[in-house]
Amino acid sequence: MVRQLGLVLVASCIWGSASAQTVERFSILANNEKVGFVVATSNGRAIDIDYAVDNNGRGPKHKEHLVLNEGGIPVEWTIDGTSLMGGGVHEKMRWENGKAEWDAQADKGSVDAPAAKLYVANDPSPYSSGLYAAALLKAPGNTLDVLPAGNLRLEKIREVKVGDGANTATVDAYMLAGIDMVPEFLLLDKQGKLFAKLGGSLAVREGFEDSFKSLRSLGEQLSLEKLQLVQQKIAHKYDAPIRIRNVKIFDPKTKKTADAMSVVVFRGRITTIEPDAKATNPSDEVIVDGQGGTLVAGLHDMHSHNSLWSGPFYLAAGVTSVRDMGNDNTVLLDLMKRLDAGELPGPSIIPSGFLEGRSPYSARNGFIPESIAEGLRNVDWYGDRGYIQIKIYNSMNPDWVAPFATEAKRIGMRTVGHVPAFDNPDRVLADGYNEISHINQLMLGWLLAPEEDTRTPLRLTGMARAATLDLNSAKVRKTVDLFKKKNAGLDTTTVILERLMLSRAGTVQAGDQAYLDHAPIGYQRYRKRTFVPLKDAAEDAQYFKAFDKILATMALLHKEGIKLWPGTDDMTGFTLHRELELYVKAGIPAGEVLRMASFDADQYMVRDQQYGSVERGKRADFFLTVGDPSKDISAVRQIRMVMKDGVIYFPQEIYEALNIKSFATPPSVTEPVKSAAASQRDAASSAFTGTRTGFGEDDEHDLGD
Incomplete structure (x- = not known):
């Protein structure tokens, strides 16, 4: 599974x-x-x-x-x-x-x-x-x-x-x-x-x-x-211009939408944006009827762990870019190459270089250096391959954080990660962290004693103590001020905390209600479970109070101007939708949340000149959804079409290929009328190249060659 x-x-x-x-x-x-x-x-x-x-x-x-x-x-x-x-x-x-x-x-x-x-x-x-x-x-x-x-x-x-x-x-x-x-x-x-x-x-x-x-x-x-x-x-690829008519466009600058627009895409770039009333329907263009839906620049999952199978799920959810936060190095680099070539369905991947310490609890990803010198070589290895940052994990020796962060900064990389066991948020920020991964990794620094070991499930169960956390306390204030001083951010993954802390046997959690009955039976049943050991009703209630305090912490950090990055630690796409809903539940306006998950993320990763908004000259990475998610963030769940580098994907087709019931129907598409000569050339080309269009028996027998 x-x-x-x-x-x-x-x-x-x-x-x-x-x-x-x-x-x-x-x-x-x-x-x-x-x-x-x-x-x-x-x-x-x-x-x-x-x-x-x-x-x-x-x-x-x-x-x-x-x-x-x-x-x-x-x-x-x-x-x-x-x-x-x-x-x-x-x-x-x-x-x-x-x-x-x-x-x-x-x-x-x-x-x-x-x-x-x-x-x-x-x-x-x-x-x-x-x-x-x-x-x-x-x-x-x-x-x-x-x-x-x-x-x-x-x-x-x-x-x-x-x-x-x-x-x-x-x-x-x-x-x-x-x-x-x-x-x-x-x-x-x-x-x-x-x-x-x-x-x-x-x-x-x-x-x-x-x-x-x-x-x-x-x-x-x-x-x-x-x-x-x-x-x-x-994957629907066209060499003709693609005109998407009758759509609203989300503008991350104003955090609002502009009504009744027409957008043209040609060979992967947005070439024209104009009022729909002025648009025509040229016979040599592909015409998509947006039916009053909203175009939004592709979403980001700022905390992913990608696999071959995560790609189609992300695309169906409108996620066109992800930040991988730890993986098998060889597998990830090969996957990125295949995605960039259009060989597989999936988002663009911005990689993070995983560094872990050696212990009985070590995660088996990236590199596990045995010395500072070896770790410095690992940092350089990641830098030479274009990684944007290193990510430090649970078992890392706290004394090694500063030299690794210094080397990363020297070669133009950021340092992010968990707070290593027996370390604390204040120290990792002082040692050079640009960002802490997971809101529980931050809050545990306020909740646990220095000798308690976060390499164990305590990094989850210890969060129950947040129920009585005073967010006005001196220790909280000290960390918040240090975040501001260092201009550091937080990759929240709040959705995973909700899932692990609040899931209960026999019930569908709030974050899963919108999609779970569309999924295969084994996954449906896996989601309806209790993850944390519960002694009694009082401890049960404590977890719910603690999660409310997590949302209050998000609200505090946002009010203080600390950058929050929506991430999931998951691979289904559905969880990113819930992560955005939780941001709104924490009191952040929907339009601002939508900007965080699109333009702000691209700006943070120095990609905003090409991505992050629906503007002329930018890459055509966006999705079409029913309704207006800048007013109701849950509208991101009703996606009708996704465009990735100018290639059209319909979530309905993706979900059907994955044995999942779809959530919205595709918009109508009118293709250019071809001349008889052009049709004959296309037919001959298709026959010569052996182009496949589905999953017939012949396709499956080909797998056995």
């Missing part, structure tokens, strides 16, 4: 003789380092699973018990333990006598089912993917309706080989769709058993641990092939 990207799962099978017992042992790795395990013990049709992950100071830990029927469908399934951030997990499902019942974090229910139906668990281990695949292999068309709702589909891609020399295996690659926002890619052996999982987790049987890099590359290649097909289907 999208919530745990970049993990590898390694398994071995030990077959007993008389008892027919099998034991499958899995090592879970991130960036080729072990961060957890799964042990699955099978006795006949019963399976017991022990599962634990500890990565970046967090991870699920639970035990599962399953009983399968003769067809391999679970008829009993219990899961007990904790989820990602320590919230309790107590899930159970049972099918008996023609009735299926389940009780999980997300929901509880029962249905009449004469035959057992496949149940998609709320909190399973990665082992579940093999169970789903095994059931789908036996199903007509490799498709099954599932409980509590929706359906799963398994699609064979091609045969692949894993390993080297004598230690090789020939397996089949499959795509499993319908669980989460993005599909999972699996490798199954010739008996149909799980050999490797390349989707949200990478998995391989014991003895193939050294295949980590090749398996990760294979997963990326399979995703790449699928997304290249998506891009061919959803």
Whole structure:
């Protein structure tokens, strides 16, 4: 699933003789380092699973018990333990006598089912993917309706080989769709058993641990092939001028909209803006009827962690630029190259160079220098590749911050990041931070004792103490004044704090209500959970009071003139819409919020001469939405069309390709009337180049070549 990207799962099978017992042992790795395990013990049709992950100071830990029927469908399934951030997990499902019942974090229910139906668990281990695949292999068309709702589909891609020399295996690659926002890619052996999982987790049987890099590359290649097909289907490119009529245009200078305008785009640039009453409909132009909607310069997510699959989600949400705040260096640079070439759908990426310290809690991204000298070389490496800033993370030695920030400044880069464990906001600002990442990283400096360790889930649970924080206190005032003195900013990611602090089992959180029922069933259920451990009703209420104080902190910082940058720490685009709503909820006017997320962000990243507003001569990065988000920020959720570098995308088509119900219909588009000779030339060119327009069977067989 999208919530745990970049993990590898390694398994071995030990077959007993008389008892027919099998034991499958899995090592879970991130960036080729072990961060957890799964042990699955099978006795006949019963399976017991022990599962634990500890990565970046967090991870699920639970035990599962399953009983399968003769067809391999679970008829009993219990899961007990904790989820990602320590919230309790107590899930159970049972099918008996023609009735299926389940009780999980997300929901509880029962249905009449004469035959057992496949149940998609709320909190399973990665082992579940093999169970789903095994059931789908036996199903007509490799498709099954599932409980509590929706359906799963398994699609064979091609045969692949894993390993080297004598230690090789020939397996089949499959795509499993319908669980989460993005599909999972699996490798199954010739008996149909799980050999490797390349989707949200990478998995391989014991003895193939050294295949980590090749398996990760294979997963990326399979995703790449699928997304290249998506891009061919959803990217609408025209060499003729594109005239968008009858639209309002958001002006970030006035923070208001101008009515009834006409905008012309040609080869990626805005060439004409005029009152719609004066515009004509030339026969050689593409005409888009905006029907009174609003054009807004493309939004920014100022805190992203990009993947191949994040791109189409961002575009559908009107996000045309993102600031990546930490990634695998090789993967990110390759992704940026492909996006810039138009090979894949997605926003422009402004990269940040990730620097982490070595500890049992280390995040596995970027570089983990073992010395100041090595870290300085890492800073230079990022600078030589055009990174705009370095980002320092939780386990960094506080004494190393100043030299790294000094070197970054010397070569023209900013320094941003978390407040390292046992450090504090005042010191990192004094040491050279231009920006703190996450509002909780700022506020924890006012809430925790110096010896408390923020590399653990305390960086979330400690926020409950904000309920009684006095924003007029001397310690708050000192930090605010230091922000102003250093002209520093804050990358808020308030939406993630809302999600982690206020999500409760069985309920749809306010920030998810606008879109969640459009998503696949597994993602819907994942969002309806309690992330934080709760002792009682009083502690529950304390988190809600604490979140109100977070919004009050945003209001204080904004009033003091401190730059706030909307970011999500997520990849769906939906969360950026909620982040903007939270800015308005904190008391910032919608027009000002819209400017922050567009023009101000581009100005901060020295791109405003080309981006950030709908003006003649600028790059054509903008979106068309129903209503006026400068008056009602939630109008950003109803996007009808997005233009990225002059290429048109319709969110409806993007969501259909991603198995998500759309939110708004595209505007009407009238293409130029071609002469007979021109039509014949285009047809001949299309036939010669083999242009694809959809996802027919031939396209899918091409993936297996």
